[in-house]
Amino acid sequence: MLPMHEQTLRLALLYGSDRPLRFCDTVANWTLQRVDALGGWKTDRLDPATPAGRHGPSLVRKVRTADAFLVVTPEYNHGYPAALKSMIDAVYTQWQAKPVAFVSYGGHSGGLRAVEQLRQVFASLHAVPLRDGVGFANAQARFAADGSLPREDPAYEAMRLALWRLGWWASALRNARQATPYDAAA
Template sequence: MNSDIRLALIYGSTREGRFCDVVADWAQRRVQRHGGYAVERIDPADWPLAGPLLRGDEARLQQLRQRLHGADAFLVVTPEYNHGYPAPLKALIDACYEPWRAKPVAFVSYGASSGGMRAVEQLRQVYGELHAVTLRDCVHLMHARRLFGADGELRDPQAAHEAMSVLLARLGWWSRALREARSVLPYEAAA
């Protein structure tokens, strides 16, 4: 089996002019620098789940399910909108129940003074209901637009880089442990 962890990097925002691209690009660079992960991006903007387009397109929905099933772990990059997480992210999560089970989910969040913490705390409840394992370790970027330069890099990166290193190390541990557990006994067979 390939030792690289198959990581789905999930965008949380679909807004026009979104800042999510900057944060997701930064997160992917940190993942690549850390090593040990094969990253696949999943952007809700590519899967219009709330509208009739995808709801009626079972083949396209099956493509999304396969991409999520293929992941060993998830890294959700989400903003906080009005003290919560964005609706397109919830639609993506709700579109497919089984792929999340017995897999770890980590978060990089951004927002104003909370850095997206309220969105993450709400998402923990959602993922818990889907039998996913959410990591305690997160990266929260307060006033993110001020933190990044025009080059897409953090102006003062030390704290965020350290937090991301811890997140990725622990995500790796959970990914390997749960991947092994699923190979020994599929989660659906446990109860």
């Protein structure tokens, strides 16, 4: 259940990887299942593995209509994937005054170095990166072959908290954007 849930909020899920046979699908599918199970969101997918996800009007429209973003990303060489950055850079003002949470995965770092860098990127776009998120260290050992995650995994509680906080910010910032356009001072 989301805070202030009188209106459905729109969530855009960003895939961080565009590699063939990417592990990103496993993590994103689990994330989407949790979003559905916890409720309150209408979800779009932004996927750099598809032409529409890399650039163009449908990418811009999905970012413009979203109230919040959830980035599912691996870490490549201690940074964020180029495909994800390229997708972020293809849009500009439509990120403004909207919250961003992260679900990261990788080796022992769990993708946290990529997330720290992405916080700087999103802050420069006037988005609001959250502290709460989910990090999967040794990700490929945590998921079963069918893509399921054992019920006792701490990621369930981390995801619940991150989505609640994302909903708090999404609702608060949507109200604020409606009251006063973010660009009013520019």
